[in-house]
Amino acid sequence: MKTNNASPACKLERELPAYAQGELSAAAQATLEQHLASCPGCRKALQEYRELLGALRELPDAELSPDVTARTLNEIHREAARRRFEWRPFLRAAALWILVFSVAAIAAGVAWTRSRRSRSDTARERAAQWLVSAQLPDGRWDVRPGPAPSRHAVGITALAMMALSGERPALDKAAYSPALARAADYLVAQQAPDGRFGAVHSAAMYNTAMSVIALMRAGAGETDAARNSAAERGVAFILATQRPGGGWGYLRQPEGSMNTSITAWQLLALMEAEEAAGRPDVHDAIRRGLDWMATTVDPKGRVGYSAARDFPFGYATLTAAGALCAMKQSAAAPQLLDAFLQVARETGTRADIYQHYFVAAALGEYGKPDARERLLELQCALRARQIAAGPDAGAWDSSDRWSSAGGPVYTTSMAMMALQVSAGGKS
Amino acid sequence: MLDASDHELMARLRNEDHAAFTGLMQRYQRPLANYFRRVGASTDVEDLVQETFLRVYRYRLKYRPQARFTTFLYTLARNAWFDSLRRKRTQDRVAERVRGEHPPPPRSVVGPTDAPGLDATQALSGLDERLREIVVLTVMQGLSYSEAADILRIPVGTVKSRMFAALHELRRRFHEDK
Numbered sequence: 152m153k154t155n156n157a158s159p160a161c162k163l164e165r166e167l168p169a170y171a172q173g174e175l176s177a178a179a180q181a182t183l184e185q186h187l188a189s190c191p192g193c194r195k196a197l198q199e200y201r202e203l204l205g206a207l208r209e210l211p212d213a214e215l216s217p218d219v220t221a222r223t224l225n226e227i228h229r230e231a232a233r234r235r236f237e238w239r240p241f242l243r244a245a246a247l248w249i250l251v252f253s254v255a256a257i258a259a260g261v262a263w264t265r266s267r268r269s270r271s272d273t274a275r276e277r278a279a280q281w282l283v284s285a286q287l288p289d290g291r292w293d294v295r296p297g298p299a300p301s302r303h304a305v306g307i308t309a310l311a312m313m314a315l316s317g318e319r320p321a322l323d324k325a326a327y328s329p330a331l332a333r334a335a336d337y338l339v340a341q342q343a344p345d346g347r348f349g350a351v352h353s354a355a356m357y358n359t360a361m362s363v364i365a366l367m368r369a370g371a372g373e374t375d376a377a378r379n380s381a382a383e384r385g386v387a388f389i390l391a392t393q394r395p396g397g398g399w400g401y402l403r404q405p406e407g408s409m410n411t412s413i414t415a416w417q418l419l420a421l422m423e424a425e426e427a428a429g430r431p432d433v434h435d436a437i438r439r440g441l442d443w444m445a446t447t448v449d450p451k452g453r454v455g456y457s458a459a460r461d462f463p464f465g466y467a468t469l470t471a472a473g474a475l476c477a478m479k480q481s482a483a484a485p486q487l488l489d490a491f492l493q494v495a496r497e498t499g500t501r502a503d504i505y506q507h508y509f510v511a512a513a514l515g516e517y518g519k520p521d522a523r524e525r526l527l528e529l530q531c532a533l534r535a536r537q538i539a540a541g542p543d544a545g546a547w548d549s550s551d552r553w554s555s556a557g558g559p560v561y562t563t564s565m566a567m568m569a570l571q572v573s574a575g576g577k578s
Numbered sequence: 579m580l581d582a583s584d585h586e587l588m589a590r591l592r593n594e595d596h597a598a599f600t601g602l603m604q605r606y607q608r609p610l611a612n613y614f615r616r617v618g619a620s621t622d623v624e625d626l627v628q629e630t631f632l633r634v635y636r637y638r639l640k641y642r643p644q645a646r647f648t649t650f651l652y653t654l655a656r657n658a659w660f661d662s663l664r665r666k667r668t669q670d671r672v673a674e675r676v677r678g679e680h681p682p683p684p685r686s687v688v689g690p691t692d693a694p695g696l697d698a699t700q701a702l703s704g705l706d707e708r709l710r711e712i713v714v715l716t717v718m719q720g721l722s723y724s725e726a727a728d729i730l731r732i733p734v735g736t737v738k739s740r741m742f743a744a745l746h747e748l749r750r751r752f753h754e755d756k
Binding site: 159164165169172174196199204207208210212215216219220224226227430432434435438441485 | 741
């Protein structure tokens with residue numbers, strides 16, 4: 152910004168606006184006043200700054216029709232009627248009791264419903280059971296079993312937690328509570344004092360974003376102070392590492408280095424914080440992140456990696472992830488949506504599971520009828536790839552580009568989350 | 579109602595006291611309208627004021643009285659303003675099929691002034707967006723530097739240096755016009 156480079160004739164002139172606005176400390180004020188007595192240039196500048204400030208303050212009020220208050224109240228009454236559950240605590244309590252009785256009723260009917268359970272539920276149930284069996288004694292999940300955690304252990308643990316937390320109804324989730332609790336304790340123990348999860352390496356930003364989402368989802372409806380505070384500190388780390396340009400990049404890289412892959416995960420974590428924990432203060436960071444991401448979209452609507460048309464790993468997954476983030480904030484440009492729908496049409500059974508997940512999640516967010524059909528096709532293709540028999544029955548194999556690094560826990564978690572997406576609803 | 583503090587009114591709003599909310603709206607609708615007009619809103623000032631109060635209402639249960647109410651209010655107002663800019667940019671892109679261009683600053687963002695020897699209206703509208711925001715918050719809305727820093731989430735020192743840059747630039751233009 153060229154105006155920030157304004158060079159005053161006298162060094163102390165920089166203090167004059169703050170002085171004229173009463174924002175200097177007593178000591179700084181005394182020093183300046185002493186200087187003013189001997190500097191005619193600064194006296195003249197001060198006089199002009201005061202005139203400027205006076206003229207700016209005297210600008211007339213904006214016009215406002217008298218019924219703004221009444222119109223706003225009307226709108227609030229309409230909204231309150233729509234969201235009565237939210238602002239009537241006693242109704243919420245009643246709803247909770249109804250839920251409890253419903254759950255009891257569902258439990259009574261489990262034997263009957265089991266026979267009618269959809270293939271998707273069966274696939275997810277088998278996957279969840281495999282995940283629980285693959286958890287290591289210290290609470291983590293990892294690329295492969297062993298005493299020493301891999302550099303991806305934090306992220307993989309978080310993804311497995313996200314997958315298990317996404318299991319509904321609450322009946323199933325309760326069955327996974329002990330596994331989730333041990334994993335949450337593992338994650339909390341991996342947090343650094345600055346809020347980051349895991350060590351500083353290339354996966355640190357992914358690990359932190361995924362851990363924040365996992366802890367928030369696993370802790371939803373529960374009040375575990377340690378987990379909540381760990382998630383909050385994770386959010387603070389994400390906010391603190393946002394680059395001035397609005398995106399995020401690898402730690403220890405120059406400030407201008409940002410990429411949409413890391414940025415998408417940070418945005419998803421911040422949106423989780425805003426939605427689940429009611430954090431209006433992250434809204435600004437989300438907006439700046441989305442604005443930066445918009446600069447990586449080319450005229451065809453495809454999302455680049457570090458800039459428009461930068462596609463070192465293709466554009467399909469990034470376009471799906473970018474569309475997901477933007478749609479969650481109702482900020483997807485039409486060409487981005489068009490490009491995403493094209494990606495969704497072209498995502499075949501050979502695509503990696505990471506792409507499957509983001510395409511499925513974005514289709515769910517998109518929620519239109521044609522998207523629902525495509526989502527069901529993708530989920531069908533995913534179920535067909537689930538391992539049917541043997542010691543790893545219920546898991547997905549780890550043979551594609553990313554999953555060969557993440558192992559079967561990673562693949563299985565991503566596949567489970569893709570299967571949890573419902574059209575027009577959240578994953 | 580007129581004597582109640584902002585925090586008291588917010589506490590009553592948490593208990594669904596809509597009269598308290600009316601009190602807050604009457605207290606802040608004019609400053610908010612001025613804020614939106616001066617940062618650059620034109621025809622949609624009233625919609626933005628309404629949107630800001632709706633957000634206050636939605637966040638009433640999350641509101642913590644540790645910070646000043648105005649910090650909370652202007653943070654929500656600023657979010658509403660940027661959201662509306664983003665929507666407008668999207669619409670512009672579709673309409674004009676031009677990608678990545680920001681809308682030009684409005685010709686006049688503050689309305690006419692009678693101040694002799696200085697067209698503050700024109701001068702302010704020509705300022706860089708970040709500098710204009712600082713001037714609007716600290717000069718026109720009367721917020722302290724530290725409160726502006728909280729709203730913009732920048733250090734107080736940056737508020738101070740941007741304020742100097744803004745006034746220095748306005749003064750330069752004033753001299754050029756003479």
